[in-house]
Amino acid sequence: MLSIEEMKTYLKNNLMESRYIHTLGVVDTAIRLAKINEVDEKKAEIAALAHDIAKNKTIYELKDILDKNNIKLTYDEEKNQELWHSMVGPILAKEVFKIEDEEILSAMRWHTTGKENMSKLDKVIYMADMIEPNRKFPGVDILRRECFKDLDNGILQGLNHTIEYLLNKGIPIDINSIKARNYLLLHK
Ligand SMILES: [Fe+2]
Ligand SMILES: [Fe+2]
Structure with a gap:
């Protein structure tokens, strides 16, 4: 596996500056959430x-990588291009960063939608992505506080927020986000 510094150099060269700054925010938040959980x-x-x-x-590059790795998209996944970077992420992480740890690859894979019965690491990354310091949306401060008090409750609030947003915008809601929310509600 590449060193942290080598990974940072790659990301600095391959992401837009704002995305790299977001990434460092996610790292900082994820470490803090990991510590208390x-x-x-x-x-x-x-x-x-x-x-x-x-x-x-680009979406063309992402689709090409998915095709070359024989990843068949469902109709819903095909339509939701926002998801593609989280499906390709683990493939590139293996190839470029030489990451083999399945827990890490899973947390990367599900960081956009969440899923049913998430591991603690899945939860930390899902939430760190949503509440890192550069994220600004109404209610983010309350969500941050909630996450640091109780991660499961924070995730539930985060999923509610995302689902409400998508509902109001008239955008389809990924089935895995619904499953993630139902699982948290039913397994309290
Ligand atoms: Fe993402
Ligand atoms: Fe992100």
């Missing part, structure tokens, strides 16, 4: 650093 801080750091590795690829 008994999650491996090193894994949180690496997953956070790598989570948007594919973000600057």
